[in-house]
Amino acid sequence: MWTPSLTRDAETTEKAAEIEPMLRRNIPFNTIREQDGESGNRIMSTKEMLTLDAFEEASEIVKNVTANTELIYSEYFSNQTGNKVYLKPENMQVTGAYKIRGAYYKISTMGVEDRAKGLITASAGNHAQGVAYAAKAYGCKAVIVMPTTTPLIKVERTRGYGAEVVLYGDVFDESQAKALELAETEGYTFIPPFDDLTVATGQGTIAMEIIKELPLVDYILVPVGGGGLATGVSTLAKLLNPKIQVIAVEPQGANCLQVSIERGEVTTLPSVNTIADGTAVKTPGSKIFPYLQKNVDEVITIPDDELVVAFLDMVENHKMIVENSGLLTVAALKHLNVRNKRVVAVMSGGNMDVITMSQVVQNGLIARDRIFTVSVLLPDRPGELVKVSTVIANAQGNVIKLEHNQFYSTNRHAAVELRITMEAFGTEHKGQIISALQEAGFRVKAVHTNLG
Numbered sequence: 001m002w003t004p005s006l007t008r009d010a011e012t013t014e015k016a017a018e019i020e021p022m023l024r025r026n027i028p029f030n031t032i033r034e035q036d037g038e039s040g041n042r043i044m045s046t047k048e049m050l051t052l053d054a055f056e057e058a059s060e061i062v063k064n065v066t067a068n069t070e071l072i073y074s075e076y077f078s079n080q081t082g083n084k085v086y087l088k089p090e091n092m093q094v095t096g097a098y099k100i101r102g103a104y105y106k107i108s109t110m111g112v113e114d115r116a117k118g119l120i121t122a123s124a125g126n127h128a129q130g131v132a133y134a135a136k137a138y139g140c141k142a143v144i145v146m147p148t149t150t151p152l153i154k155v156e157r158t159r160g161y162g163a164e165v166v167l168y169g170d171v172f173d174e175s176q177a178k179a180l181e182l183a184e185t186e187g188y189t190f191i192p193p194f195d196d197l198t199v200a201t202g203q204g205t206i207a208m209e210i211i212k213e214l215p216l217v218d219y220i221l222v223p224v225g226g227g228g229l230a231t232g233v234s235t236l237a238k239l240l241n242p243k244i245q246v247i248a249v250e251p252q253g254a255n256c257l258q259v260s261i262e263r264g265e266v267t268t269l270p271s272v273n274t275i276a277d278g279t280a281v282k283t284p285g286s287k288i289f290p291y292l293q294k295n296v297d298e299v300i301t302i303p304d305d306e307l308v309v310a311f312l313d314m315v316e317n318h319k320m321i322v323e324n325s326g327l328l329t330v331a332a333l334k335h336l337n338v339r340n341k342r343v344v345a346v347m348s349g350g351n352m353d354v355i356t357m358s359q360v361v362q363n364g365l366i367a368r369d370r371i372f373t374v375s376v377l378l379p380d381r382p383g384e385l386v387k388v389s390t391v392i393a394n395a396q397g398n399v400i401k402l403e404h405n406q407f408y409s410t411n412r413h414a415a416v417e418l419r420i421t422m423e424a425f426g427t428e429h430k431g432q433i434i435s436a437l438q439e440a441g442f443r444v445k446a447v448h449t450n451l452g
């Protein structure tokens with residue numbers, strides 16, 4: 001169950017009154033642009049990025065394209081963790097992720113001539129759709145270079161936002177090199193996915209919305225791939241209230257920020273391995289790294305199997321589809337060693353294809369013992385199968401798969417193996433079913449479940 005609106009207590013109202021005039025300070029957009037000396041008619045942004053002024057400007061501008069992703073109070077996660085947990089549902093943005101913020105703000109700072117020449121980027125993920133959508137909203141051309149291996153659905157969706165898709169390269173690095181080459185030859189402006197102060201400022205508008213809505217927030221959890229989102233969110237949070245703790249969350253198999261912060265320098269991982277594709281990044285951005293070093297309070301890493309559990313938690317308790325990268329912060333809620341704090345988890349995206357979704361659901365059910373397999377050894381004589389199924393039925397197990405192996409033992413008359421995969425209500429019920437089988441005299445062993 002979730003409650004869409006928030007009730008403000010007296011303390012919150014007081015803090016809001018203190019912060020809101022600061023947030024409302026309107027700076028006219030044209031004061032931050034000036035004529036470019038060389039061309040005379042090129043308007044360039046000279047604004048310093050990742051400052052309060054820039055964040056305020058970006059927050060107004062991105063409203064043209066963002067959905068109002070109000071915080072959702074989570075009774076389920078609050079009860080589970082002993083904190084007041086709120087979710088920032090960026091999976092509800094029109095392209096299914098927060099990425100339009102940075103792309104749209106970046107375009108807004110470009111001169112008219114550059115916009116007319118068009119934009120380019122390389123991406124097979126949310127950044128592709130973010131740039132495509134933002135460019136369309138601004139009425140400019142967008143070229144997206146995607147690896148040739150990109151699933152057709154992603155290509156079609158990006159084209160659907162009006163972008164021209166160039167399929168090039170077997171791996172992302174080759175696509176990126178092509179995009180940079182086309183930027184050079186065609187005069188397109190390259191929109192980096194994360195290592196750009198303007199893009200990061202755009203992404204940071206998420207923190208503006210969080211703090212306006214929940215001025216007394218204690219912790220903000222933010223996922224990290226290359227670090228653009230975390231740069232924007234952590235920098236603005238610290239500017240508005242240095243007491244807010246910003247926790248960066250990475251996949252355990254792609255912890256490039258954690259390693260870089262530990263070593264005190266930008267470090268490239270030899271390889272990455274995670275189901276969280278949006279955050280499977282080997283190297284954090286070097287331009288944004290100093291901001292991350294300064295403003296991120298802690299890095300938490302999450303193993304993939306916890307993402308699977310978080311996916312089911314979100315579907316069952318909040319009726320929401322959140323992709324693996326967006327689930328990092330949800331999984332991290334259980335790792336926070338604090339109580340009675342106001343915690344916001346940024347759910348950065350919801351783009352998960354249905355095949356991945358079905359695999360994640362199956363693995364999640366297995367992880368929670370809602371599906372499990374036992375091996376039962378039976379004397380090879382008529383009637384044994386009926387006996388086993390009666391015991392399981394009486395214990396309210398629901399058989400979904402049966403494998404009968406007569407060649408388990410060299411003397412097949414002594415024992416045959418039956419592998420039974422069934423549904424249960426959870427770990428306790430699984431134990432009850434296994435005990436019932438043992439009490440009926442069967443030799444039972446829990447084994448790995450393979451639904452393939």
Ligand SMILES: Cc1ncc(COP(=O)(O)O)c(C=O)c1O
Binds near residue numbers: 097194224323
């Ligand atoms: C859903 C989602 N979450 C998080 C990230 C990570 O963002 P960043 O690379 O800015 O750290 C991405 C990047 O593509 C993403 O798609």
